Amino acid sequence: DAGVIQSPRHEVTEMGQEVTLRCKPISGHDYLFWYRQTMMRGLELLIYFNNNVPIDDSGMPEDRFSAKMPNASFSTLKIQPSEPRDSAVYFCASRRTGASNTGELFFGEGSRLTVL
Amino acid sequence: GENVEQHPSTLSVQEGDSAVIKCTYSDSASNYFPWYKQELGKRPQLIIDIRSNVGEKKDQRIAVTLNKTAKHFSLHITETQPEDSAVYFCAASRETGFQKLVFGTGTRLLVSP
Numbered sequence: 001d002a003g004v005i006q007s008p009r010h011e012v013t014e015m016g017q018e019v020t021l022r023c024k025p026i027s028g029h030d031y032l033f034w035y036r037q038t039m040m041r042g043l044e045l046l047i048y049f050n051n052n053v054p055i056d057d058s059g060m061p062e063d064r065f066s067a068k069m070p071n072a073s074f075s076t077l078k079i080q081p082s083e084p085r086d087s088a089v090y091f092c093a094s095r096r097t098g099a100s101n102t103g104e105l106f107f108g109e110g111s112r113l114t115v116l
Numbered sequence: 117g118e119n120v121e122q123h124p125s126t127l128s129v130q131e132g133d134s135a136v137i138k139c140t141y142s143d144s145a146s147n148y149f150p151w152y153k154q155e156l157g158k159r160p161q162l163i164i165d166i167r168s169n170v171g172e173k174k175d176q177r178i179a180v181t182l183n184k185t186a187k188h189f190s191l192h193i194t195e196t197q198p199e200d201s202a203v204y205f206c207a208a209s210r211e212t213g214f215q216k217l218v219f220g221t222g223t224r225l226l227v228s229p
Contacts, residue, residue, distance in 0.1 A: 031215060042221035043205060056216055091159065097215065103148050105217060107159040
Protein backbone atom coordinates (compact mmCIF):
# COMPACT_ATOMS: atom_id res chain seq x y z
CA ASP A 1 0.00 0.00 0.00
CA ALA A 2 1.24 3.50 -0.83
CA GLY A 3 0.25 4.84 2.56
CA VAL A 4 -1.89 7.90 3.24
CA ILE A 5 -1.73 10.23 0.26
CA GLN A 6 -2.25 13.96 0.60
CA SER A 7 -2.38 16.71 -1.98
CA PRO A 8 -1.22 19.30 -2.57
CA ARG A 9 2.09 19.06 -0.68
CA HIS A 10 2.47 22.83 -0.75
CA GLU A 11 -0.09 25.54 -1.30
CA VAL A 12 0.49 29.27 -1.35
CA THR A 13 -2.58 31.42 -1.67
CA GLU A 14 -3.83 34.89 -0.94
CA MET A 15 -6.12 35.85 1.88
CA GLY A 16 -9.75 35.35 0.96
CA GLN A 17 -9.17 32.52 -1.47
CA GLU A 18 -10.70 29.08 -1.10
CA VAL A 19 -8.33 26.23 -0.24
CA THR A 20 -9.10 22.54 -0.66
CA LEU A 21 -6.84 19.87 0.80
CA ARG A 22 -7.27 16.25 -0.22
CA CYS A 23 -6.59 12.92 1.41
CA LYS A 24 -6.70 9.29 0.39
CA PRO A 25 -6.49 6.99 3.44
CA ILE A 26 -4.97 3.54 3.49
CA SER A 27 -7.36 0.99 2.04
CA GLY A 28 -9.30 -0.85 4.74
CA HIS A 29 -8.81 1.84 7.39
CA ASP A 30 -12.08 2.92 8.98
CA TYR A 31 -10.91 6.01 10.86
CA LEU A 32 -9.70 9.21 9.22
CA PHE A 33 -8.32 12.20 11.10
CA TRP A 34 -7.43 15.75 10.06
CA TYR A 35 -4.78 17.48 12.20
CA ARG A 36 -3.27 20.94 11.96
CA GLN A 37 0.33 21.49 13.10
CA THR A 38 1.78 24.82 14.12
CA MET A 39 4.81 25.71 16.22
CA MET A 40 2.66 27.28 18.90
CA ARG A 41 -0.07 24.66 19.25
CA GLY A 42 1.52 21.41 18.08
CA LEU A 43 -0.78 18.81 16.55
CA GLU A 44 -4.40 19.89 16.90
CA LEU A 45 -7.20 17.50 16.01
CA LEU A 46 -9.65 19.28 13.72
CA ILE A 47 -12.14 16.53 12.88
CA TYR A 48 -12.32 12.77 12.58
CA PHE A 49 -14.49 10.30 10.70
CA ASN A 50 -15.47 6.71 11.37
CA ASN A 51 -16.76 4.76 8.39
CA ASN A 52 -17.10 8.03 6.46
CA VAL A 53 -19.28 9.62 9.15
CA PRO A 54 -18.00 12.74 10.96
CA ILE A 55 -17.80 11.89 14.65
CA ASP A 56 -16.27 14.93 16.30
CA ASP A 57 -15.66 18.29 14.65
CA SER A 58 -15.19 20.24 17.86
CA GLY A 59 -11.64 21.09 16.83
CA MET A 60 -12.65 22.88 13.65
CA PRO A 61 -11.68 26.49 14.37
CA GLU A 62 -14.70 28.20 12.87
CA ASP A 63 -17.28 28.06 10.11
CA ARG A 64 -14.68 28.83 7.50
CA PHE A 65 -13.47 25.25 7.86
CA SER A 66 -15.41 22.26 6.53
CA ALA A 67 -14.56 18.62 5.89
CA LYS A 68 -16.22 15.85 3.96
CA MET A 69 -15.68 12.17 3.38
CA PRO A 70 -17.92 11.11 0.50
CA ASN A 71 -16.51 7.58 0.41
CA ALA A 72 -14.02 5.33 2.16
CA SER A 73 -11.12 6.37 -0.06
CA PHE A 74 -11.36 10.15 -0.14
CA SER A 75 -11.68 13.12 2.17
CA THR A 76 -11.39 16.88 1.75
CA LEU A 77 -10.71 19.74 4.12
CA LYS A 78 -11.86 23.10 2.81
CA ILE A 79 -11.10 26.59 4.08
CA GLN A 80 -13.22 29.40 2.70
CA PRO A 81 -12.25 32.20 2.93
CA SER A 82 -8.65 31.59 3.97
CA GLU A 83 -6.78 33.89 6.36
CA PRO A 84 -3.06 34.29 7.17
CA ARG A 85 -3.57 32.65 10.58
CA ASP A 86 -4.60 29.45 8.78
CA SER A 87 -1.01 28.99 7.64
CA ALA A 88 0.13 25.62 8.98
CA VAL A 89 0.88 22.05 7.99
CA TYR A 90 -2.30 20.01 7.69
CA PHE A 91 -1.95 16.28 8.23
CA CYS A 92 -4.41 13.58 7.32
CA ALA A 93 -4.08 10.25 9.13
CA SER A 94 -5.90 6.95 9.07
CA ARG A 95 -6.27 3.99 11.39
CA ARG A 96 -7.83 0.56 11.32
CA THR A 97 -9.75 -1.02 14.18
CA GLY A 98 -10.29 -4.70 14.68
CA ALA A 99 -9.08 -7.73 16.52
CA SER A 100 -5.51 -7.28 15.38
CA ASN A 101 -5.47 -3.50 15.65
CA THR A 102 -2.28 -2.07 17.07
CA GLY A 103 -3.81 1.37 17.36
CA GLU A 104 -1.19 2.89 15.07
CA LEU A 105 -2.13 6.09 13.30
CA PHE A 106 -0.61 6.40 9.83
CA PHE A 107 0.04 9.97 8.71
CA GLY A 108 0.28 11.39 5.25
CA GLU A 109 3.21 13.64 4.38
CA GLY A 110 1.17 16.75 5.11
CA SER A 111 0.02 19.77 3.14
CA ARG A 112 1.93 22.95 3.95
CA LEU A 113 -0.42 25.90 3.56
CA THR A 114 0.77 29.48 3.38
CA VAL A 115 -1.85 32.23 3.23
CA LEU A 116 -0.43 35.63 2.30
CA GLY B 117 -12.81 16.13 26.55
CA GLU B 118 -9.28 14.82 26.79
CA ASN B 119 -6.42 17.24 27.43
CA VAL B 120 -2.79 16.12 27.22
CA GLU B 121 0.06 18.20 28.62
CA GLN B 122 3.68 17.49 27.76
CA HIS B 123 6.98 18.64 29.31
CA PRO B 124 9.56 19.83 28.62
CA SER B 125 9.00 21.65 25.35
CA THR B 126 12.70 21.41 24.50
CA LEU B 127 15.40 19.09 25.79
CA SER B 128 19.10 19.14 25.00
CA VAL B 129 21.35 16.23 25.98
CA GLN B 130 24.80 14.94 25.17
CA GLU B 131 25.18 11.77 23.15
CA GLY B 132 25.03 8.78 25.46
CA ASP B 133 22.92 10.52 28.10
CA SER B 134 19.34 9.55 28.92
CA ALA B 135 16.30 11.67 28.05
CA VAL B 136 12.93 11.67 29.78
CA ILE B 137 9.74 13.26 28.48
CA LYS B 138 6.63 13.44 30.65
CA CYS B 139 2.92 13.72 29.86
CA THR B 140 -0.25 14.04 31.86
CA TYR B 141 -3.80 13.42 30.68
CA SER B 142 -7.20 14.41 31.99
CA ASP B 143 -9.69 11.73 30.85
CA SER B 144 -9.62 8.83 33.30
CA ALA B 145 -11.27 6.65 30.62
CA SER B 146 -8.24 6.94 28.32
CA ASN B 147 -6.47 3.60 28.11
CA TYR B 148 -4.16 3.83 25.10
CA PHE B 149 -1.00 5.97 25.12
CA PRO B 150 1.21 6.09 22.03
CA TRP B 151 4.38 8.07 21.37
CA TYR B 152 5.22 9.50 17.96
CA LYS B 153 8.52 10.76 16.60
CA GLN B 154 8.64 13.47 13.98
CA GLU B 155 11.92 14.20 12.23
CA LEU B 156 12.39 17.58 10.62
CA GLY B 157 10.09 18.00 7.63
CA LYS B 158 8.69 14.50 7.95
CA ARG B 159 5.44 12.94 9.12
CA PRO B 160 4.94 11.74 12.71
CA GLN B 161 5.55 8.01 13.12
CA LEU B 162 4.68 5.68 15.97
CA ILE B 163 7.68 4.52 17.99
CA ILE B 164 6.07 2.81 20.98
CA ASP B 165 2.73 2.58 22.74
CA ILE B 166 1.34 1.32 26.03
CA ARG B 167 -2.06 0.24 27.20
CA SER B 168 -3.48 0.71 30.65
CA ASN B 169 -3.24 -2.95 31.59
CA VAL B 170 0.55 -2.65 31.85
CA GLY B 171 2.76 -0.25 33.77
CA GLU B 172 5.88 -0.37 31.64
CA LYS B 173 6.96 -1.39 28.16
CA LYS B 174 10.42 -1.48 26.68
CA ASP B 175 11.78 -1.69 23.15
CA GLN B 176 15.57 -1.61 22.91
CA ARG B 177 16.67 1.89 24.00
CA ILE B 178 13.19 3.29 24.54
CA ALA B 179 10.73 2.59 27.32
CA VAL B 180 7.39 3.96 28.43
CA THR B 181 5.93 3.98 31.92
CA LEU B 182 2.34 4.58 32.89
CA ASN B 183 0.82 5.62 36.21
CA LYS B 184 -2.97 5.45 35.80
CA THR B 185 -3.67 6.63 39.32
CA ALA B 186 -1.74 9.84 38.77
CA LYS B 187 -2.75 10.01 35.09
CA HIS B 188 0.75 10.47 33.78
CA PHE B 189 3.07 8.58 31.47
CA SER B 190 6.66 9.04 30.40
CA LEU B 191 9.06 8.22 27.58
CA HIS B 192 12.60 7.22 28.47
CA ILE B 193 15.39 7.09 25.90
CA THR B 194 18.71 5.65 27.04
CA GLU B 195 22.12 5.95 25.38
CA THR B 196 20.86 8.75 23.15
CA GLN B 197 22.31 9.13 19.66
CA PRO B 198 22.26 12.12 17.28
CA GLU B 199 19.64 10.35 15.15
CA ASP B 200 17.28 10.51 18.13
CA SER B 201 17.06 14.27 17.55
CA ALA B 202 13.44 14.98 16.60
CA VAL B 203 10.14 16.20 18.02
CA TYR B 204 8.39 13.64 20.20
CA PHE B 205 4.63 13.69 20.78
CA CYS B 206 2.69 11.81 23.40
CA ALA B 207 -1.00 11.08 22.90
CA ALA B 208 -3.99 9.55 24.65
CA SER B 209 -7.23 7.95 23.61
CA ARG B 210 -9.84 5.41 24.55
CA GLU B 211 -9.76 2.05 22.83
CA THR B 212 -13.49 1.40 22.98
CA GLY B 213 -16.19 3.48 21.44
CA PHE B 214 -15.05 6.31 19.25
CA GLN B 215 -11.28 6.64 19.29
CA LYS B 216 -10.28 10.28 19.40
CA LEU B 217 -6.48 10.56 19.65
CA VAL B 218 -5.34 13.78 21.35
CA PHE B 219 -1.69 14.81 21.19
CA GLY B 220 0.51 16.71 23.58
CA THR B 221 2.28 19.83 22.33
CA GLY B 222 5.54 18.05 21.57
CA THR B 223 9.11 17.97 22.90
CA ARG B 224 12.00 18.98 20.69
CA LEU B 225 14.93 16.71 21.60
CA LEU B 226 18.41 17.70 20.51
CA VAL B 227 21.23 15.19 20.99
CA SER B 228 24.67 16.72 20.61
CA PRO B 229 27.65 14.56 19.57
